[in-house]
Amino acid sequence: MQLKFKVPIFDIKNLSFIVRGQTILQHITFQIFHGEYIAIIGPNGGGKTTLIRMLLGLEKPTSGEIRIFGKRLKDFKEWHKIGYVPQRASHVDANFPATVEDIVKMGRIAKRNLFAVMSQEDKAMVHDAMVKMDILDLKDKMVGTLSGGQRQRVMIARALASSPEILILDEPNTGVDVKSQQRFYKLLAKLNKEEGITILFITHDIGVIADDIGRLFTINQKATICNNPKEVLSCEEMSELYGIEAHLIHNHRHEH
């Protein structure tokens, strides 16, 4: 793996999260570098989403330290460098008054100055993001009328419009058909390889993408980091933590 910069995008040290006496996450330590392609798997309730929410500053860790681009989370201001696509992204309220273009334009808000209308650069970036996600022909459609797969691409286009260095996606394929899922993984791999965008995403269908990803994090209260996901079954702790899923992966790989 080629590491372009020495400062990691995320530098997580000894992170714990305890709610009402219940430990959700403990002693999580890892670093994420530029250009990486990382998948997070783990059982439901294992703390995957909580971990991502802490990275984004939406939840406060009970203890531990998060550094983003070398800065402490509370001092970090350049949020446009991070593109976040939440889990519920594909279930937009059908009545919300937004065209595809309205949503993608939101991606430019973080960078705009007060009083500033959309600049030529903003418009170009919005256009570019829609082209990359192949949704330009949908630009005047209402998001409520789109299919799950189309909405998903709109949400990623919104995140891309701010020209992020990292994309963080939480189970992006919930409510999306299989064909769109495959297309989606191809797009992610392309963004990672051709645009150099670091990708971190939560999923449960690891089999489909195991060929592309660089590292695999298994989160179940603790983190198990697997640096070579192609030998995912040999990651001993992982099979222990996640036995059934490991079996599924095994089957998938034979099918391909």
Place this chain on the structure above:
Amino acid sequence: MLEMFEYEFMQRAFIAGIFIAILASLSGTFIVLRRYSLISETLAHSALVGVAVGLVAGYNPLWMAVIVAIASAWLIEYLRSSFALYSDAILAILLSGSLAVAVIIVSLGGAFNNSLFSYLFGSILSVSDSDVMTIIIFGSLSLLFLLLFSKELYFIAYDEEVAKTSGVKVKFLNFLLVTVVAIIIALSIRVVGSLLIGALMVIPTVAALQYRVGFRATMLISLFFALFSVVFGMMLSYYFSLPSGATIVLAVITIFIISLFINNK
């Protein structure tokens, strides 16, 4: 038909009404999209406490309404963020609480009279020069805020957490939005009345949403509906000597019903 504009009170009522239609529909769009429609009802009842204090103690009721409505809006936000309470429950508690306090103040002060009636249901006769000035000053500031931050407010309405992770100052803007809504509601009670202003904030947007168009078009349709209802409602109020709030609300509800039917056939 235009002879009504020969009267100065009608000129004042129209200036105030048009200003309020613009403010109520623009701010109402964000309130409705955030599923926060009830806050307008609660703040309207809080504004009534200000009116009561003004009437009994002899201060300008509109100014007092603005002050009390803002205080109430801040209290709502504080309660929402500091305690594990349902926000609709907070709104319900403050709504009846405010009304109770207003009624007690008015009863003790012996101000149960026509003047109070006009604050409840709106009256085009009662808009004074100083009311128009108050509406223009506070209204312009509110309008400036809504226009400057419309993109951010839209983003927050769409998804508060994603907006936050995109660097939008969500907490600060939410706080400013409820403040501005409080001001707009307090300003509106002269023309629309505190019991009816909620409708003018919420219904034009709900009607506009039926057309299923993008953000800007929804806002413009909502604005047009609000303006039409206020102008038409005030004309009805003038010709039939009815409280203007009631005629305005009936006009906007008619628009809503028509919109609902033509878009859901």
